[in-house]
Amino acid sequence: MEFDFLKPLDNEILQFIKEFSSQQLGSKVVFHTIEDFPDINKIKVAIIGVLDNRGDKNQTEQVDLSHIRKELYGLFPGNWDASIADLGDIFAGNSSDDTYFALKKVVSILIKKKIIPIVIGGSQDLTYALYRAYDDLEQMVNLVSIDNKFDFGKESDPVSASSYLTKIIIDEPNNLFNYSNIGYQTYYNSQEEIDLIDKLFFEAYRLGEVSNNISIAEPVFRDADVVSVDLTVVKSSDSGILNPFMPNGFNGKEICALSRYAGISDKVSLFGVFNHNNSKRESVLIAQIIWYFIEGLHYRSNEYPFGSKENYTKYIIPLEDELVFYKSNKTDRWWVEIPFIINGNNKLNKNTLLPCSYEEYLGACNQQIPERWWKAQRKNVI
Template sequence: MEFDFLKPIDGETLAVLKTFSAQQLASKVLFHTQDHFPDLNKITIAVIGVVENRGNARATTTVDLCAIRKELYGMFPGNWDASIADLGDILAGNSTSDTYFALRKVTAALIKCKVVPIVIGGSQDLTYALYRAYDELEQMVNLVAIDSKFDFGKEDDGELATSYLTKMIIDEPNNLFNYCNIGYQTYYNSQEEIDLIEKLFFDGYRLGEISNNIALAEPVFRDADIVSLDLNAVKSSDSGNFTTFAPNGFNGKEICSLSRYAGISDKVSIFGLFNHNSTIQESILVAQIIWYFIEGFHYRSNEYPFGTRDSYIKYIVPIEDEVLVFYKSDKTDRWWIEIPFISNVNNKLKRNTLLPCSYDEYLGACNQEIPERWWKAQRKNVV
């Protein structure tokens, strides 16, 4: 049974949670204890810890998620109706491969039960296990990483947390349709890595771009299956992480806004937070990030790819040798652009025939500017 990999919440943490008031989140959440495992048929969101950081050779502390739980469940919920459960922790296996296997099995089972896992972990190479959870679903996967680096390291350098993206691209079966990095800092990435992002038709947004206009990230999250957040993308003055010092990065407000965008996305089915350094200060921020993801989840509108196109206004824009087709939602005023489906391409790509976009991209098309993300998606559809 997949859920045998999960260790119940420890008694000390449960004792603290029982002291919280009936209005706090602790009284609204079902917990995996020694005597009880929550009924997944009644659950919409599941919190899971992964006590594994061997993929990060620079990790100096063990993974301790107790402080996050105390901070998170001591908060007051919004106007929420989703059933939330904390399923406990996956412990580190004899090898990282063992931990990957356990995490892959647990998350795959949750997705099949239509439960959205929030995974709190150690090293970010655990993202690879989340990606592999989709193998059984036979679908292409879009990954969005909030990270200061692209993580294109060499697999044999012993630093799995900075090379997991390479592993995703190389290993079979290759189900990665798109990767998008939000918040990369150029001086942490070689020019060869930046060029490779372009060559693979992946997307990257610099920290300054998103900080100047955070709304740029919303369409990106709308097309994501997995969101992987490296907590080192937050500057140390806001995260309290002075072990891995980051003078620049997202501030607390920005990272919570990005988390809310991820929650609002109808398509995001896994949200992971990694490289937690187990300090009390960072635990407070992590708890707030998770709170905002759950808050965003409650504003999901179940639009494309789950709804129909009947409630959309269609706009046709002739441009150069192309005819671009845009759709605007009557419900949320959000925009999509159509990617022509190529019949000889793997059928798993059919679900990507509409690409989320922004109103500004529609205006740009009206001025004969082809949206860059449309061009890249079109190229991947053909190649």
């Protein structure tokens, strides 16, 4: 069977959930039990646990997701029409590569069936397996990491939660079109790493920059395929994580807002939360992060891929490189066109639209080329 890697939920969890009222989320989710496996043709969202944290050197205990499930399914859903299933857990393989293989297979099948997986780790190196799940789809991938570090490592280093990005960049097939970091803290990243982000035309937004204006992250999520959350990006007073202790980071409200942006994005097809310590304390925030992502799914406007031009207003800005902007008449959101270069070494096989902000449009009107547009065009032809 396609999903043999997935193990059913423990009876103790299922019995706990049975005590919930009919209004709580646990009464509206279909569960993988010893007797039954959910009919995936009837679901839109699949929750998967991965019980492997070997990539995080701070972890010494086995992964336990029971607290997260109890908190999540005890919440009350919004006015959702999304059908949700908990498909159970992928156990740690004999090696990390075995776990990656199982996770990649399961996630790839779900994405092909237009089901959105929510993966609860485990350590963040599992993001590598999520990225590899797109190999069979033959598409370029945009990865957004909500993290205080870039997670670069030496090419010779084994894959870990602090070095997985290097493996994503250097391994073939190289399907990564863009990497964006949201929430990095400069003192956790070397200047060489910060310079490398610029050299590769990737994007990075400092913690303070996003906290001061969280809406700048919305266009970044609108162009993402995979969103990976490292819970240590949240300050310890809000996350409950005491090892490692994080005096600075996003607060609970901010990380939930970012999660909702990810859910609202029509393009995001995979979401994961990693690097937590299995405690009941942290499970409260993790459950709310997942809740807000599902809430965002309910409010998707289905504007991607680019719909009928009748629903958009086109603006042409005469610069040295002519810029073409589109504004949605439905949501007032903005896009800028990345042109296909004839006889060029294009990674994208046609004109494509890059999400942007109204402020970037105003900047272009004042002869300022949007930095995100410039980086995207450079990545398209190198």
